[in-house]
Amino acid sequence: MQINSEEKDMLNGKFGKAIKKSMEIITTLGEIYGAKRLVKVSSVQVAGVSYENLGEAGLEFLDEMAADGRVRVLTTLNPAGMDLENWKYLGIDSEFAKNQIRVIEAFEKMGIISTCTCTPYFIGNIPRFGEHIAWSESSAVCYANSILGARTNREGGPSALAAALTGKTAEYGLHLDKHRIPELTVVVETKISKTYEFGALGKSIGDEVGGKIVYIKGIDDASIEELKSFCASIATYGGTPMFYMEGISPESKIIKIPKEKIKITKENIEKSINELNDESEVDFISIGCPHCSIKEIAKIADLLKGKKVNKELWITVARPIKEIADRMGYSKIIKSSGAKLACDTCCVVAPIKGRFKTLCTDSAKGCYYARGKNKFNTRLNSIEKCIEEALN
Amino acid sequence: MKLQGRRIYKGKALGKPIITNQNISFYGGVDPDTGVITEKGHELEGKSVAKKILAFPTGKGSTVGSYVLYRLKKNDKAPAAILNEKCDPIVAVGCIISEIPCIDGIDIKKISKDTFLEIDGDNATIKMKKAN
Numbered sequence: 001m002q003i004n005s006e007e008k009d010m011l012n013g014k015f016g017k018a019i020k021k022s023m024e025i026i027t028t029l030g031e032i033y034g035a036k037r038l039v040k041v042s043s044v045q046v047a048g049v050s051y052e053n054l055g056e057a058g059l060e061f062l063d064e065m066a067a068d069g070r071v072r073v074l075t076t077l078n079p080a081g082m083d084l085e086n087w088k089y090l091g092i093d094s095e096f097a098k099n100q101i102r103v104i105e106a107f108e109k110m111g112i113i114s115t116c117t118c119t120p121y122f123i124g125n126i127p128r129f130g131e132h133i134a135w136s137e138s139s140a141v142c143y144a145n146s147i148l149g150a151r152t153n154r155e156g157g158p159s160a161l162a163a164a165l166t167g168k169t170a171e172y173g174l175h176l177d178k179h180r181i182p183e184l185t186v187v188v189e190t191k192i193s194k195t196y197e198f199g200a201l202g203k204s205i206g207d208e209v210g211g212k213i214v215y216i217k218g219i220d221d222a223s224i225e226e227l228k229s230f231c232a233s234i235a236t237y238g239g240t241p242m243f244y245m246e247g248i249s250p251e252s253k254i255i256k257i258p259k260e261k262i263k264i265t266k267e268n269i270e271k272s273i274n275e276l277n278d279e280s281e282v283d284f285i286s287i288g289c290p291h292c293s294i295k296e297i298a299k300i301a302d303l304l305k306g307k308k309v310n311k312e313l314w315i316t317v318a319r320p321i322k323e324i325a326d327r328m329g330y331s332k333i334i335k336s337s338g339a340k341l342a343c344d345t346c347c348v349v350a351p352i353k354g355r356f357k358t359l360c361t362d363s364a365k366g367c368y369y370a371r372g373k374n375k376f377n378t379r380l381n382s383i384e385k386c387i388e389e390a391l392n
Numbered sequence: 393m394k395l396q397g398r399r400i401y402k403g404k405a406l407g408k409p410i411i412t413n414q415n416i417s418f419y420g421g422v423d424p425d426t427g428v429i430t431e432k433g434h435e436l437e438g439k440s441v442a443k444k445i446l447a448f449p450t451g452k453g454s455t456v457g458s459y460v461l462y463r464l465k466k467n468d469k470a471p472a473a474i475l476n477e478k479c480d481p482i483v484a485v486g487c488i489i490s491e492i493p494c495i496d497g498i499d500i501k502k503i504s505k506d507t508f509l510e511i512d513g514d515n516a517t518i519k520m521k522k523a524n
Contacts, residue, residue: 021489028484028485032484053419055459056466061459
């Protein structure tokens with residue numbers, strides 16, 4: 001791999017320890033994957049924020065990097081384990097809160113903007129078509145590659161941080177045209193609507209094809225909310241970093257459609273929904289995985305207006321979206337109903353293992369982590385039905 | 393006997409090998425405080441990787457695994473070195489941030505368990521000696 005003199009200086013420690021470590025990460029990954037050079041990135045999304053996953057050692061690593069590392073490009077942050085301003089009402093203990101705040105402080109010291117959202121594309125980190133970026137957070141990676149046409153591999157927390165501190169990533173994988181070619185066509189033979197059905201579609205495809213890049217036909221229309229749900233789900237169940245959706249993905253018009261085909265039928269979608277629906281009584285409802293758009297918040301406020309919830313209901317959102325919801329009176333309606341409108345976190349990364357028995361959500365991704373990580377039963381349903389369940 | 397691989401991360405190590413033909417997920421599969429493999433049904437389940445030369449085909453699982461290697465190192469329970477057939481990004485990044493010597497491109501079947509290994513990460517070589 002060829003690196004230029006500035007990159008060599010970074011690797012040799014001229015710009016400090018954090019930059020040296022970062023360059024070691026980037027060049028090693030480049031060598032493993034046969035990159036010929038490094039490319040500039042215009043933005044970074046860093047995951048690995050919840051203290052639950054990082055632990056004391058992870059925090060120590062971040063503190064070491066923060067000693068002399070500063071970001072060179074726009075860098076935003078994934079959700080944390082709690083609402084940073086309002087954690088008590090989510091039932092988070094003060095010991096966890098203290099440690100979570102130390103994590104955020106280390107990131108902020110490096111110049112990372114503590115957006116704490118999995119939907120950076122809603123709040124100002126939105127790359128243009130063709131731009132090289134280095135994002136972690138699998139749902140946002142899929143959204144950036146497939147819906148925006150930007151270029152990123154599925155970075156882990158440390159490799160995304162390395163890109164932020166150097167402004168570079170190694171040119172391999174999805175940064176190159178030759179690795180963005182779909183291998184298989186998926187024909188969706190049934191009408192898909194609402195976020196939960198798009199989530200079920202993501203699971204059906206992900207379970208069937210794994211990490212392959214697919215070309216999807218048969219989706220006439222999809223809102224950005226439906227697409228974010230689909231991206232989260234296909235990335236979770238299949239591990240794919242991108243897909244093409246005919247007429248929706250910017251590159252879908254210029255790519256050669258693969259001859260090999262599989263079908264997704266109504267039965268496939270029903271099977272996915274059934275697999276995520278346990279027979280057990282719901283005691284926790286969460287909407288906002290990935291974080292809600294303002295359109296979703298408006299809709300939820302409308303459904304909750306003048307009513308009272310009887311179960312724990314979390315609606316999770318990026319803080320700037322909540323600011324608009326505050327102005328519009330949506331937050332007041334949601335709060336008056338007894339539901340919790342939480343920023344900076346979500347039901348996937350908050351430390352809630354053992355607190356609830358059954359989660360009802362419109363997110364297929366949310367179901368996956370509720371089961372695997374938190375040992376909950378799950379129900380997958382539309383936002384309307386989720387709210388109905390909370391009011392019941 | 394000497395094996396030649398590819399350098400993932402530099403450094404030297406000496407130790408006894410712990411070998412598996414199954415892949416390892418550090419996140420959820422290895423206890424970060426003890427170094428014991430906890431994955432249900434894994435052939436190394438219940439065994440500790442601490443201070444040993446850990447040889448396995450490749451890594452799997454969540455990218456949080458890199459931080460688990462770092463936690464092991466800080467807890468003094470990390471492997472002395474890692475040998476892979478094909479190193480995946482989670483293990484590679486974990487070794488770099490934790491400064492664990494790592495070599496890939498190794499046919500791990502050629503490493504016998506009754507040996508003592510001398511790892512030279514800088515030159516990506518492995519010397520096998522009979523265990524005393």
